[in-house]
Every structure is written in structure tokens, then in C-alpha cells.
Amino acid sequence: DKLLVDFLSFLADYVPTFPDELVDYYAAAAGFQCSDVGVKRLLSVAAQKFVAEIASDAMQYCKMRQGVGGSSSGAKQQRKMVLSHDDLVSALKEYGVEMRRPEYFADTSSAG
Amino acid sequence: MGGGSSGGSSSRDEFGRIVAKMAVAQICESVGFHSIQASAMETLADVAIRYLRDLARAAHFYSNLAARIESNAFDLIMAMEDVGPAPPAADPSRPIARSSALREVMRFVEYSEEIPFARPLPRFPVAKKRLAAPSFAQLGEAPPGSHIPSWLPALPDPHTYRHTPVWPDRKREPAANRLEQARQRRKAESSLVALHSRLSSTASMVFKDREKENSGSEENGSGSGSGNAFLAPPLAAGAKELMVVQFGGFKDGGGGENAGVVPQVPSIVEAFASVVESASNGNGDGGLEIQDGGGGNENGLALVEQSQPQPQPQQKKGELLESNRSQRVVLSFDFGGKAGSKGVFAKRILAASKQQQQQQQQLLKRQRSSVANAEDDKDERKKRAEQIITQGMDTMAAS
Numbered sequence: 001d002k003l004l005v006d007f008l009s010f011l012a013d014y015v016p017t018f019p020d021e022l023v024d025y026y027a028a029a030a031g032f033q034c035s036d037v038g039v040k041r042l043l044s045v046a047a048q049k050f051v052a053e054i055a056s057d058a059m060q061y062c063k064m065r066q067g068v069g070g071s072s073s074g075a076k077q078q079r080k081m082v083l084s085h086d087d088l089v090s091a092l093k094e095y096g097v098e099m100r101r102p103e104y105f106a107d108t109s110s111a112g
Numbered sequence: 113m114g115g116g117s118s119g120g121s122s123s124r125d126e127f128g129r130i131v132a133k134m135a136v137a138q139i140c141e142s143v144g145f146h147s148i149q150a151s152a153m154e155t156l157a158d159v160a161i162r163y164l165r166d167l168a169r170a171a172h173f174y175s176n177l178a179a180r181i182e183s184n185a186f187d188l189i190m191a192m193e194d195v196g197p198a199p200p201a202a203d204p205s206r207p208i209a210r211s212s213a214l215r216e217v218m219r220f221v222e223y224s225e226e227i228p229f230a231r232p233l234p235r236f237p238v239a240k241k242r243l244a245a246p247s248f249a250q251l252g253e254a255p256p257g258s259h260i261p262s263w264l265p266a267l268p269d270p271h272t273y274r275h276t277p278v279w280p281d282r283k284r285e286p287a288a289n290r291l292e293q294a295r296q297r298r299k300a301e302s303s304l305v306a307l308h309s310r311l312s313s314t315a316s317m318v319f320k321d322r323e324k325e326n327s328g329s330e331e332n333g334s335g336s337g338s339g340n341a342f343l344a345p346p347l348a349a350g351a352k353e354l355m356v357v358q359f360g361g362f363k364d365g366g367g368g369e370n371a372g373v374v375p376q377v378p379s380i381v382e383a384f385a386s387v388v389e390s391a392s393n394g395n396g397d398g399g400l401e402i403q404d405g406g407g408g409n410e411n412g413l414a415l416v417e418q419s420q421p422q423p424q425p426q427q428k429k430g431e432l433l434e435s436n437r438s439q440r441v442v443l444s445f446d447f448g449g450k451a452g453s454k455g456v457f458a459k460r461i462l463a464a465s466k467q468q469q470q471q472q473q474q475l476l477k478r479q480r481s482s483v484a485n486a487e488d489d490k491d492e493r494k495k496r497a498e499q500i501i502t503q504g505m506d507t508m509a510a511s
Contacts (some may be wrong), residue, residue, distance in 0.1 A: 004185060007218055014221065015228040017135045018164070021235050025128050026161060032168035033175075034183050042185065042217070043171070046192055047164045048227075049220040051136055051156065055143040062145075083140055083148040088155055097159060101151070 008038030016044040023047075057091035058083055127236055133157040135229055142227050167191050189214050297508060304501055311494045342474060 016023075020037075023044045027034070034040055062081060089099045136157045140148050148156075170191035175183040192213040245265035248255045255262055456474055 003218075004189075004214070007214075007221075008185060011221070015226055017138055017227040017229055018160075019131065019135070019229040019233045021233045022128055022131045022135070023164065025236060026164045027168040030165045030168035031172040032183055033172070033181060036184065039183065039185050039188055042188055043164065043167055045221055046167060046188075046213075046217055047160055048135075048139065049217055049224075050163050051139050051160045052143060052220070052224065054156065054159070055140045055145070059143055059145065081144060081146045083145045083152050083156075085149050085152045085155065088152045092155075092159065099155065 008036070008042065011038045011041040011045065014041060014045070016041055017048050018044040020044070054088070054091050054095065055083070057094060058087040061087040061090045124237065129157060129161065131233065132161050134231070136160055138227055138230060142225065163195070167195055170194050192217070300504070301508065304504060307497065308501060311497060314490060315494060 020040065023040055027040065027043065032043075059081070062083065065087070085101055089101065092099055133153055137148060137153060140153075140156070167188070168191075171183045171187040174187040174190050175181065178187070189211055193211050196213045196216070247264060248260070248262040248266050251266045253266055255264070256267070
């Protein structure tokens with residue numbers, strides 16, 4: 001319990017990436033009502049952790065795709081790490097979020 | 113899952129969505145990505161929002177389950193355990209503070225850097241402050257009806273729901289009005305003068321023709337044709353209708369000046385009256401009337417020019433006026449010519465060849481005389497115009 005209390009007070013000073021106003025908005029949309037700032041920050045931090053995990057997994061996939069090779073590919077890696085949609089889909093799959101994206105959209109004459 | 117995951121009003125959600133996108137991009141940057149695909153960013157932002165909402169919803173459910181409306185940390189931790197991966201050993205006796213989910217989060221916070229959001233944010237959504245309608249008591253009004261308490265908002269003002277006519281706001285001083293009147297009078301007078309001059313010029317032309325007509329009509333009254341072939345005896349009733357057609361042509365030629373003054377009514381009435389005249393068989397009355405009309409015409413013209421009504425001429429003028437109104441003088445005057453032209457057209461249509469030829473000859477002659485007829489028609493119209501002019505001038509003089 002003490003741990004929890006300490007942690008919550010710690011969070012009161014911590015600034016999470018998701019701003020408080022955003023969290024308040026979505027929490028209110030869900031019906032979440034809390035007067036304690038620490039609890040809200042805890043929520044925000046949990047979401048941040050979630051996203052960070054997904055991003056790191058996607059990074060792994062990206063590195064795998066680029067391949068570990070010679071200096072040129074190494075340079076490429078360092079130069080340009082782009083989170084692509086495919087990497088994200090693979091990463092999300094592990095978390096139970098299944099996504100499928102169409103190859104191309106032919107809704108306008110200019111596209112596709 | 114994907115773009116449409118956030119149900120409800122996406123338009124209201126827009127701001128939150130954009131902010132989430134920014135936060136997600138910051139997180140990706142901290143992980144090590146240089147850039148991110150747009151679709152990937154949107155997807156990740158959607159996932160993050162969904163996660164946030166689900167967590168909050170689950171925490172809310174847990175607090176409700178415990179008969180509370182306000183959630184606390186335990187509710188949230190339990191929600192985190194629900195959402196996150198299952199703990200290796202789900203032990204209900206284990207205190208919640210030692211939950212794996214919480215520990216993971218704590219670990220995360222410890223090890224990861226603090227990434228504050230890039231921009232300051234206002235509190236949103238911003239609710240517009242609506243000005244409340246003032247109550248009866250605030251306005252100091254007494255509510256209509258004793259059943260309405262005074263602390264209720266006041267009833268709207270009657271001008272908001274009652275439709276009243278709008279009068280054009282013409283603020284004109286009386287002096288401006290008088291000036292305007294004088295200007296209009298001057299305009300009317302100038303136009304009348306112009307018309308009058310035109311009439312007098314043509315009137316002098318018609319005088320000679322009129323005298324010819326008079327002689328011709330007298331002869332008609334006496335019943336003998338003296339070389340004016342167009343003064344033939346009246347014809348059958350069927351021919352009358354055609355008269356209207358031809359007369360229309362004359363009217364256009366003759367009534368050009370006075371077309372504006374005299375409407376088309378005279379032609380129709382003239383046609384009908386000519387029918388009447390022909391029915392009465394063109395007796396001496398017509399001739400007499402013609403004479404009178406002729407005399408009256410001359411007098412009438414003279415009268416108008418002088419604009420000095422004398423008793424006798426005035427009587428004649430009165431006769432003229434009356435006759436013009438009754439159309440009798442006009443019709444009898446033109447009787448001969450009209451009858452002749454009527455006859456021409458009737459016989460044409462009835463298709464008697466010899467008669468046609470004769471009639472054609474007569475027609476030619478009548479056409480020659482029709483000019484005079486036209487001028488006679490002109491005269492009639494001029495008379496009418498002059499009547500109107502004099503009336504107008506009288507009113508002008510009076511006002």
C-alpha cells in the first residue's frame with residue numbers, strides 16, 4: 001500500500017506524454033470520475049506504456065526487415081527509421097489487435 | 113479497428129484526436145523512429161485513444177460495482193489487470209498493490225524518460241457560456257398571471273413574435289413635397305403643350321378634307337352619289353365584321369398621334385355603332401348629325417385652340433363631347449367611308465367576280481379616301497385628346 005501511495009505522489013510530479021486535458025476528456029467520455037490527480041496520471045502513464053511497447057515492437061520488426069548487414073545497411077538503419085504501417089500491423093497483432101489494410105484505394109480517379 | 117473505432121461524434125473528437133496524434137508521435141520519436149507513416153500514425157493514435165477509453169471505462173465499471181461513483185486507484189489497477197496480459201498466477205488473495213500490471217507500469221516510469229507533451233493545452237472541450245435569460249424578478253416585470261413565479265425567465269418581448277407592418281420611412285419635408293409637385297406639374301404641362309401643338313398642326317391639315325367629307329356626307333344624306341364612289345349605300349350585316357379588320361389598319365395610321373390618349377375602345381364601339389347606323393339605314397339623321405358633327409368638330413377644334421368656351425359653342429362642344437362619348441358623331445361621320453370599305457371587303461369575301469372588280473375599283477377610290485377617313489379618325493381622337501387636355505388643364509389651373 002505504501003508503495004502505491006508513494007507512486008501516486010510521485011506521479012503527481014511526473015509529466016506524462018499524454019496531456020492531462022486529453023486524459024480528462026476521454027475519461028469523462030467513458031464516465032471515469034476522479035478527483036485525484038495521481039490516479040489520472042496513472043491512467044495516462046498506463047496508456048503511454050502501452051503505446052511505447054507497441055512502438056518498440058514495431059521498431060524490432062523494422063530492424064528485422066531492414067536486415068542486419070554490412071555498413072551500408074547499418075548506415076541506412078541509422079539514417080532512416082520509418083514506422084511503416086506494415087510493421088505496426090505486425091506489432092499490433094501480438095497485442096490482439098488485428099488490422100488489415102487494403103493495398104490501394106481506388107475511390108478517386110487520381111489514385112490507384 | 114482502425115479509423116472508425118472511435119464511435120460517436122467524430123467532429124467533436126477531432127481536437128482530442130489531433131492531440132493524441134502528437135503525443136503518439138513524440139513517443140515514437142523517443143523509441144527511436146525518425147519518421148512515421150501517416151496512416152501508421154493515425155492507426156497508433158486510434159489505438160492509444162481506444163486504450164485510454166477502455167481503461168477509464170473499466171475503472172468506472174469497477175467503481176460502480178463497488179457502489180461508488182468516483183473511481184479510485186484500485187479500480188484503475190484492477191482495470192489495468194483486465195486489459196493487460198494475464199498475470200502468471202491470478203491470485204485473488206494477493207493484495208492489489210502488488211499486481212503485476214502496476215509493477216510494470218512503475219518499472220516503466222522508472223526506466224523511461226519523462227516525455228512531456230510538446231505544447232501547452234487548454235482545457236477542452238470548451239463549453240460556451242450561455243447568457244441565461246433574465247427572470248421576471250431581474251427585469252422588474254410582474255409575471256402575467258399569478259400562477260407564474262417571478263424567478264422564472266421572463267416572457268419574450270412582444271416585438272419578437274408579433275408581426276407588425278413596416279411603413280417605408282419617407283422623411284420628406286413639406287417643402288420638398290411641394291417642389292416635387294411643381295416639378296411634376298411642369299412636366300405634365302410641357303407634354304401637354306407639345307401634344308397641343310401637334311394637334312393644332314394636324315387640325316389645320318384636316319380642315320380641308322373635312323369640308324370635302326361634309327359635302328360628301330350631305331350627298332349621302334340626300335342619297336345621291338356625286339362622284340364619291342365610296343359613299344355607297346349601306347350593306348349587309350355580315351360585312352360589318354370585316355370593317356373592324358380594315359379599320360384597325362386605318363386606326364394605326366391615323367391614331368398614331370393619339371394612340372396613347374385614346375384607347376382601342378373607340379374602334380370597337382365605332383364598329384358597333386356603325387352597325388346600328390346601318391341598321392337604321394343611313395337616313396337623313398346621319399347626315400344631319402354629320403353636319404352637326406362637322407360643324408361641331410370645327411367649332412370644337414376652334415374652341416380647343418382658343419380654350420375659351422363660349423355658351424353656344426360650348427353647347428356644341430358639349431354635344432361633341434357627348435356624341436364622342438356615345439360615339440354617334442364619330443360613327444356617323446365616318447359612316448360613308450366605312451360603309452364603302454365594308455362593302456369592299458364583304459364583296460371580296462363573298463366572291464362575286466364582277467362585283468369584285470367593281471368593288472376593287474371602289475376599293476381603290478375608297479383607299480384614297482381612306483386617308484381622309486384616317487384623318488377623320490385622327491380628328492375624333494384628337495377631339496378626345498383635347499377633351500382630356502382641357503380637363504387636365506382645368507385641374508391644373510384648379511390645383
